[in-house]
Amino acid sequence: MKTVISAKDIENLLSKGGNVSSLPTDAILTPSAKDLLRDLQTRDGRSSNAAGLSSNVNSSSAPSKPLNSKSSKAELEAFFNSPHCQNLKEQLCDIGRRLWGRAYVDGNGGNIAIKVGEDIALCTPTLVSKGFMKPEDMCLVDFEGNQLCGVKKRTSEILMHLQIMKRQPKCVATCHCHPPYSTGFAVAGLVPPTCMIPEYEVFASVAVAPYRTPGTPEMGKLVADLSDKHNTILMANHGVVSWSHNSVEDAYFKMEILEAYCRTILVTAQLGVPAKTMTAPQLQDLLKIKQSLGIPDPRHGLKECELCDNNEWRPGVSCAVPPKPETTVGFDSQAEDAVQAITDQIMAKLGK
Numbered sequence: 001m002k003t004v005i006s007a008k009d010i011e012n013l014l015s016k017g018g019n020v021s022s023l024p025t026d027a028i029l030t031p032s033a034k035d036l037l038r039d040l041q042t043r044d045g046r047s048s049n050a051a052g053l054s055s056n057v058n059s060s061s062a063p064s065k066p067l068n069s070k071s072s073k074a075e076l077e078a079f080f081n082s083p084h085c086q087n088l089k090e091q092l093c094d095i096g097r098r099l100w101g102r103a104y105v106d107g108n109g110g111n112i113a114i115k116v117g118e119d120i121a122l123c124t125p126t127l128v129s130k131g132f133m134k135p136e137d138m139c140l141v142d143f144e145g146n147q148l149c150g151v152k153k154r155t156s157e158i159l160m161h162l163q164i165m166k167r168q169p170k171c172v173a174t175c176h177c178h179p180p181y182s183t184g185f186a187v188a189g190l191v192p193p194t195c196m197i198p199e200y201e202v203f204a205s206v207a208v209a210p211y212r213t214p215g216t217p218e219m220g221k222l223v224a225d226l227s228d229k230h231n232t233i234l235m236a237n238h239g240v241v242s243w244s245h246n247s248v249e250d251a252y253f254k255m256e257i258l259e260a261y262c263r264t265i266l267v268t269a270q271l272g273v274p275a276k277t278m279t280a281p282q283l284q285d286l287l288k289i290k291q292s293l294g295i296p297d298p299r300h301g302l303k304e305c306e307l308c309d310n311n312e313w314r315p316g317v318s319c320a321v322p323p324k325p326e327t328t329v330g331f332d333s334q335a336e337d338a339v340q341a342i343t344d345q346i347m348a349k350l351g352k
């Protein structure tokens with residue numbers, strides 16, 4: 001006797017991670033089952049062969065009908081178990097490995113999210129090292145942070161990612177980690193000085209958000225408030241979060257760019273000479289490129305004389321704009337004191 005398959009049967013199958021291609025090809029489909037299959041196939045960009053049970057509704061292409069938090073459980077599970085979603089889960093694992101490999105995360109720290117529908121996102125789980133995640137660890141959440149799919153519990157810091165996604169409709173992915181040099185600036189509450197390295201000027205736009213307990217809505221709001229003009233936000237006494245309008249890898253690139261930059265300028269600061277900075281016209285050229293790439297920056301549209309203001313950070317940095325008198329204090333006088341102290345010690349040892 002032929003099997004009769006209802007929409008409920010298909011939903012059950014999909015919710016267990018099954019695939020409709022495993023249904024018997026000679027089964028009788030109820031009208032609601034046919035409708036569901038048609039929806040699944042249309043969403044998957046396949047030809048609308050509703051009764052073709054043997055065709056695989058999964059493909060690696062994105063769903064043609066955008067999903068949202070109101071989509072049926074079956075639709076969300078079908079998406080969550082599709083090859084397309086598998087590919088995104090693997091991307092999250094890959095970025096996680098890169099974060100861990102570069103020591104940008106510690107313990108279970110760091111989290112990553114990819115927007116996958118109008119108000120839903122795929123994200124990393126809590127309590128798992130970012131270097132050792134598996135695709136099956138990933139979680140699907142709505143923009144309020146409610147978990148929709150996935151066995152592991154979603155990251156506790158997801159609200160911050162979601163608040164950025166809500167605030168920036170063009171945001172496709174977010175990345176959060178604790179890279180030591182950048183986090184050093186976050187602990188000091190300092191925005192890194194500008195006008196020194198082109199990549200940093202073009203691809204990153206950095207601000208510092210005040211400290212709040214990680215994972216709280218207040219933290220998310222403070223970060224989201226800065227996301228209109230900044231794509232990389234230092235969270236005081238915590239770490240960094242970035243967002244991208246291109247891809248999750250691009251969100252991760254912001255971390256590499258920021259961390260390399262913070263490391264480089266700390267080396268520069270130890271060389272005993274003031275850093276050479278770009279001129280305002282040189283910076284203006286970079287900002288033009290930045291604007292053409294759709295990357296936000298609070299300096300877009302500013303006059304040249306306002307572009308390069310490094311007053312917050314003193315170590316040896318003098319801006320192309322004539323420095324204010326107080327910029328000579330700080331590192332230089334401290335360095336001179338240190339050199340004097342060492343010289344005194346050496347002279348003492350030499351018995352002079």
Ligand SMILES: [Zn+2]
Pocket residue numbers: 109110157176177178214238239
């Ligand atoms: Zn964190």
